[in-house]
Amino acid sequence: MPATGSVLDDIVAGARDDLARREAALPLGELRAHLADAPPARDPMPHFRAPGSSVIAEVKRRSPSKGALAEIPDPASLARAYARGGAAAISVLTEERRFGGRLDDLRAVRAAVETPILRKDFIVESYQLVEARAAGADLALLIVAALDDDTLRRLHDEATGLGLTVLVEVHDEAEAERALALEAELIGVNSRNLKTLEVDPDVFGRLAPQIQGDAVLVAESGITGVADVGRFVSEGAGVVLVGEALVKDGDPEAAVRAMTGVTAP
Numbered sequence: 605m606p607a608t609g610s611v612l613d614d615i616v617a618g619a620r621d622d623l624a625r626r627e628a629a630l631p632l633g634e635l636r637a638h639l640a641d642a643p644p645a646r647d648p649m650p651h652f653r654a655p656g657s658s659v660i661a662e663v664k665r666r667s668p669s670k671g672a673l674a675e676i677p678d679p680a681s682l683a684r685a686y687a688r689g690g691a692a693a694i695s696v697l698t699e700e701r702r703f704g705g706r707l708d709d710l711r712a713v714r715a716a717v718e719t720p721i722l723r724k725d726f727i728v729e730s731y732q733l734v735e736a737r738a739a740g741a742d743l744a745l746l747i748v749a750a751l752d753d754d755t756l757r758r759l760h761d762e763a764t765g766l767g768l769t770v771l772v773e774v775h776d777e778a779e780a781e782r783a784l785a786l787e788a789e790l791i792g793v794n795s796r797n798l799k800t801l802e803v804d805p806d807v808f809g810r811l812a813p814q815i816q817g818d819a820v821l822v823a824e825s826g827i828t829g830v831a832d833v834g835r836f837v838s839e840g841a842g843v844v845l846v847g848e849a850l851v852k853d854g855d856p857e858a859a860v861r862a863m864t865g866v867t868a869p
């Protein structure tokens with residue numbers, strides 16, 4: 605069952621309100637017509653499965669845990685730097701209220717780089733998946749804690765049907781079981797506790813043995829540099845998802861390059 609009493613509940617409630625407004629302005633049927641104009645989805649999995657760490661570099665202006673992080677007036681320019689550094693994918697936070705993102709950021713990034721793009725948002729309805737694909741996204745995030753089992757499976761299947769690669773995000777053992785039941789090919793372990801917002805770097809190492817199999821594992825949150833990447837790779841991560849450390853770095857291209865291709869010591 606979805607987690608209750610967490611910051612996630614508030615974020616999802618806001619995301620639903622915003623979604624209702626967008627859907628009133630552009631109904632799902634009309635939105636679907638825009639899919640024909642979207643470029644074909646890019647498959648990030650070959651890069652993610654290659655030896656050494658892959659980096660999903662995030663465009664993130666602010667967050668509930670840290671407040672303002674970076675202004676990012678030109679997300680396309682940041683994305684180009686990430687791409688030059690060798691990012692395997694670029695995550696664009698499109699949630700507006702708490703993260704200061706927007707779907708137009710994703711469109712701008714899509715126009716600027718060939719790198720696969722993840723729509724990082726609080727996705728609870730099909731509409732958001734269609735929006736993501738129509739805007740040019742190649743991946744979408746599904747947060748297990750935000751969805752009941754039926755909705756999780758339905759959205760997972762719909763996303764895959766749209767050509768999107770799904771990053772299924774978990775925080776604990778019970779959620780990991782639910783991701784495994786989906787036979788998800790890409791599972792993210794988010795080290796950020798959604799009640800306290802604190803990051804516990806031990807969570808990944810605790811869950812990885814339970815999840816490991818065919819899925820590629822993504823270590824998410826609190827990654828500050830190459831040493832962290834090495835730790836998570838040695839614990840089974842193929843991919844790291846990094847936001848704050850990259851948007852605050854004066855040289856995001858070099859920062860991504862340093863985190864890319866890291867192998868277990």
Ligand SMILES: O=C(O)c1ccccc1NCC(=O)[C@H](O)[C@H](O)COP(=O)(O)O
Pocket residue numbers: 611612662664667668669670794796798801824825826827845846847848849
């Ligand atoms: O970042 C937050 O404060 C946050 C709070 C509640 C739900 C989600 C949140 N973040 C989304 C993410 O998953 C991170 O942006 C992502 O893992 C990157 O984390 P970081 O490198 O620590 O910025």
